[in-house]
Amino acid sequence: MDNYTMPNEKALVEQTSYCSEKAIEIPDVENSPIPVVLVENSERRNKNENDEKILPNGTAWIPNLIKAITDVVSSGGKGILDDKKLIEGSNPNYKGKLLIPLIAAFQYFFVIKRIQKWIREYLSQEYGPSWA
Numbered sequence: 801m802d803n804y805t806m807p808n809e810k811a812l813v814e815q816t817s818y819c820s821e822k823a824i825e826i827p828d829v830e831n832s833p834i835p836v837v838l839v840e841n842s843e844r845r846n847k848n849e850n851d852e853k854i855l856p857n858g859t860a861w862i863p864n865l866i867k868a869i870t871d872v873v874s875s876g877g878k879g880i881l882d883d884k885k886l887i888e889g890s891n892p893n894y895k896g897k898l899l900i901p902l903i904a905a906f907q908y909f910f911v912i913k914r915i916q917k918w919i920r921e922y923l924s925q926e927y928g929p930s931w932a
Contacts, residue, residue: 841853
């Protein structure tokens with residue numbers, strides 16, 4: 801790991817753990833099978849002549865990241881994670897669809913019918929306009 805990222809990562813973890821009940825551990829990013837990078841995307845960071853935010857070694861990090869991603873994609877690199885359910889998410893049509901008829905019946909019999917009854921009772925008490 802870069803000497804630049806370690807102090808910033810520790811400061812971030814300290815600040816986060818200060819606000820949480822449990823301390824957040826610094827993950828072992830050096831032995832991670834997934835490439836990991838920590839970049840502070842702040843307005844205070846240095847910029848190059850093209851107004852791009854740069855790392856301490858002078859590399860513009862956003863174009864470099866996009867180039868790395870396009871190199872992997874265009875070379876036919878295999879994805880790290882191929883979990884279809886995680887990518888597409890769960891089907892929202894199955895979630896609670898059996899409750900819809902029960903909710904509709906409850907609303908009809910206990911809400912709409914009661915309001916209709918109150919309206920009929922109110923109208924039966926009215927004899928005519930009060931100004932007549």
